[in-house]
Amino acid sequence: MRKVVSSGQPTIKEIAKRLNISVSTVSRALHDHHSIGLRTKARVKALAEELNYERNQTAVYFQQGKTFTIGILLPELSEAFFSSAISGIEDTAYSNNYTVLLGQSHDDEAREKQIIQSMKQHRVDGCIVSIGKNTRNYDHFEMLRQARIPVVFFDRVPDLHDIHAVSCNLESGTIQAVDFLLKKGHRVIGMINGPEQLVASKERATGYIKALRKHRLKYDPELIVNADLTAAGTDTAMEYLLSLKRKVTAVVTFNDYVAMDAVQYALKRKLEINKDITFVSYANTPVSGYTAFPPAASVEQFPYEQGQAATNMLLSLLNGEHALNDYTNTIMESRLVIHDR
Amino acid sequence: MRKVVSSGQPTIKEIAKRLNISVSTVSRALHDHHSIGLRTKARVKALAEELNYERNQTAVYFQQGKTFTIGILLPELSEAFFSSAISGIEDTAYSNNYTVLLGQSHDDEAREKQIIQSMKQHRVDGCIVSIGKNTRNYDHFEMLRQARIPVVFFDRVPDLHDIHAVSCNLESGTIQAVDFLLKKGHRVIGMINGPEQLVASKERATGYIKALRKHRLKYDPELIVNADLTAAGTDTAMEYLLSLKRKVTAVVTFNDYVAMDAVQYALKRKLEINKDITFVSYANTPVSGYTAFPPAASVEQFPYEQGQAATNMLLSLLNGEHALNDYTNTIMESRLVIHDR
DNA sequence: GGGCTTTACGCAAACGCTTGCGCGGATAAC
DNA sequence: GTTATCCGCGCAAGCGTTTGCGTAAAGCCC
CATH class of the missing domain: 3.40.50.2300 (Response regulator)
Structure with a gap:
């Protein structure tokens, strides 16, 4: 017959043979089944221990589905x-x-x-x-x-x-974020959002809009831009936002990576972070605390x-x-x- | 008989029955075994496709070990x-x-x-x-x-x-790191190393010592301290290093986390980073580029x-x-x- | 001591798949 | 026409485990 890998691992079959009992008894003994006598259980367990028996899980998985x-x-x-x-x-x-x-x-x-x-x-x-x-x-x-x-x-x-x-309830987090910016006096707040089909993007947008509404401010669709979360995409989005007639003074970015890319872009454009432009983000990374220009705030998602x-x-x-x-x-x-x- | 989970998934047995051939033929047909006729192969594959057959890997794993x-x-x-x-x-x-x-x-x-x-x-x-x-x-x-x-x-x-x-060859990386510091004029270089039993710690220490030797500088064992990589441990280590008679102007830390903790400690002690004290680390994290006080250099470990x-x-x-x-x-x-x- | 339950165990099937071997029939070789 | 070769397929064992059921032996009650 074909020689299987046979890593020499002992099986219940072996234990059964050595003890002159059936495999079913061994199996049940190892499971502490009530119908097995104490003596037998003890003998089985002792031998299993001695042989260093270990249940073959793949067999069990297979058997049990x-x-x-x-x-x-x-x-x-x-x-x-x-x-x-x-x-x-x-x-x-x-x-x-x-x-x-x-x-x-x-x-x-x-x-x-x-x-x-x-x-x-x-x-x-x-x-x-x-x-x-x-x-x-x-x-x-x-x-x-x-x-x-x-x-x-x-x-x-x-x-x-x-x-x-x-x-995560990004809507409420986003509302808090926009609230925060509004309270700091920002009135033209851009948002670099993610791909449209993501629920997360929709929630962010909704939160953004709701926050404005709460403050009885008009929502300008131009200010939300969908990006693809790559550095290049972020650059394009920033370029777009900075090109608008209304001067954007704060940006909510999809996550910290986008924020960091956006910061880089802003720096290239000689903008001063937290002065000319302020970023708020979503904390997808633990770096915020250590970053040179961390977002002014971020929504923690746990x-x-x-x-x-x-x-x-x-x-x-x-x-x-x-x-x-x-x-x-x-x-x-x-x-x-x-x-x- | 016992009812198994039976997710209703078709098996080769079913295919065999429907086609009035044996399971072995089905198995071989699905594996493109040469001993199976083209017509049979085609029929098997067609039916498999139709039934949405999918091989039960747990069975295979079990069978093949x-x-x-x-x-x-x-x-x-x-x-x-x-x-x-x-x-x-x-x-x-x-x-x-x-x-x-x-x-x-x-x-x-x-x-x-x-x-x-x-x-x-x-x-x-x-x-x-x-x-x-x-x-x-x-x-x-x-x-x-x-x-x-x-x-x-x-x-x-x-x-x-x-x-x-x-x-990673930390020894050579460490040599480069210490070289770097020596060239910047540092002469009293501390090292916050990891637990002693780690090879990585030994390599760092060896590299440190070799670099000094290369520059014909005397190695002072006091300057290497083993820490446990926790923030508290790093604080203790820093406290120790800063308490030495010889004024430590640079520290090689076990990794970026330790570096960041050490930076925090140094800031608390009103030290100016990269002036009063310079850190070099090992890049265990991608944050270095964004950090407010990144180590002056770090050993990349890929x-x-x-x-x-x-x-x-x-x-x-x-x-x-x-x-x-x-x-x-x-x-x-x-x-x-x-x-x- | 007969009938009953309980206790302790064995038998054998089943899970789905792979594979060595055997075998009948067709084809090729001589 | 006989023998060797090959093609195409089926048989059945085996992987290690679990578990429904059957069944002796032991214990119980009266």
């Missing part, structure tokens, strides 16, 4: 926001005896699809996903749904209603906690505590953190 | 250095059809051991590990060795000779590339291109990046 593994798919593992989130996910997964399978899409829709496919093949029990910024088509997630693999989206959530999601929340939601889905078709969108509160005084 | 999964164990997923490394690891794993299982130790030896245990049970094909800074005992890795699961250590490498490892290298080494170990007992320590070059002029 469950892997105690959750897949996480993120655009960019090295981005601070996401790596904090991963940390939160891993921590709560770990304390619930789940393991984490990882994949990054690099915002590439094709790769995103492949990774989802691979995770499905790996038979993950569920997924936590933050979609790429270019993803327009959601067939791959539909596949998961049909395979009854629950998915919890977080942060970058597709604009659908029948999904489970955890995200990535670690979002990761935890997403994982907890997935786990309750997996445990059946939460019905698969009971779609919930957990909104976490964001909070404006003011850096300069 | 291989999971095409590698485990990565790191101290802290959210640290920039490690998250870049993860990104590099995931990318090369992905392009070699491997998947990545993730765990973080939080520098806790017990948790480290549990994660290794769990990965072993998951039957990962191999591991990539950066050990916790408190880890003194390596039994868990010995277990992996006995289970013939290859491990590649990287960055934080245990001080053993019979291991596979990828790390985490992404280290991750790639570690993964490639592991893969060649797994493919048998590299003998398990042929222990190699790949040293990558570090390079001093100068921030101020």
Whole structure:
């Protein structure tokens, strides 16, 4: 017969043979099944210990059709926001005896699809996903749904209603941010927003508009520009904003990276930060405290906690505590953190 | 019989039944085995497509004793250095059809051991590990060795000779760093080093000493202090260095986090950065460019590339291109990046 | 001591897939 | 026409584990 890898690991079969009992007895003994005598249990456990027996999980997974593994798919593992989130996910997964399978899409829709496919093949029990910024088509997630693999989206959530999601209430955070600028006397406030299809972009825009309305100020659509979050895109957006007739004195940027790029651009244009122009951003990175020209304030999104929340939601889905078709969108509160005084 | 989860997924058995052929034929047809006729292959593939058949990987893994999964164990997923490394690891794993299982130790030896245990049970094909800074005992890795699961250590490498490892040549980087400071006229250079048992600490110390020797300067052991990398530890270390009779005008810190903490401490002591005291660090974070008081220079360690290298080494170990007992320590070059002029 | 329940264990199927081998039939070689 | 070769496919074992059910032996009650 074919020679399998056979890493020489002992199996319950071996234990059974040595003890002259059946494999089922061994299996049950190791599980402390009530129908097994104390003596037998003891003997089995002793031998298992001695042989350094270790249950072959792949066999169990296969047999049970469950892997105690959750897949996480993120655009960019090295981005601070996401790596904090991963940390939160891993921590709560770990304390619930789940393991984490990882994949990054690099915002590439094709790769995103492949990774989802691979995770499905790996038979993950569920997924936590933050979609790429270019993803327009959601067939791959539909596949998961049909395979009854629950998915919890977080942060970058597709604009659908029948999904489970955890995200931050950016609207309220944005309102706080614009409030802050208005109180500092700014009247022409630009916004470098993200791609239109992202919910996060819509929320930011809505917050921006609502804040103005609250102060009975007229909303000028010219002041919001959608960018692609690259440095070049940010430059273009800044160039546009600075070219407007109305003089923009403050800009709300999509995240800290955009803010830093925007700051660079402003410096190139010989503008003085926090004087000629003030930036407010969303804290996707822990650098704010150390940055030379940090945004005057930023909206904290608590990535670690979002990761935890997403994982907890997935786990309750997996445990059946939460019905698969009971779609919930957990909104976490964001909070404006003011850096300069 | 017991009702298994049975997500309704089609199996090769079903395909076989529908086509009135044997499962083995189906299996082989799907693998394009030469011994299967073209007509049969076509029929099988067509039906598979139609039924939306998808191979049950857990069954394959179990059957083959291989999971095409590698485990990565790191101290802290959210640290920039490690998250870049993860990104590099995931990318090369992905392009070699491997998947990545993730765990973080939080520098806790017990948790480290549990994660290794769990990965072993998951039957990962191999591991990539950066050990916790408190880890003194390596039994868990010995277990992996006995289970013939290859491990590649990287960055934080245990001080053993019979291991596979990828790390950065910190010695040369440190020499460059100290050279830099000496050329700027500094003569009393402190070093806040990491925990003694880390190879990385030893290399830094060695580089420091060699650089002095190169310039025919006497090495004063008082100037190197081992810290625990916490903010408090850094404060203590700074306090110590500043209390010395010889006036320290420059400090080489273990990494950017330590540097930033040290900067904070120096500021509290009313010292002017880059005038009263100059810092040089190791770039474990991408923030240097944006920081208010960045270290004057830092030694770049290329985490992404280290991750790639570690993964490639592991893969060649797994493919048998590299003998398990042929222990190699790949040293990558570090390079001093100068921030101020 | 007969009938009953309980205790403690074994039997064997099942999970989905791969693969060595065997075998019938067609084709080629001589 | 006989033999060797090859093509195309089926049989069945095996990977390690779990678990429904069957069944002896032991214990209990009356």
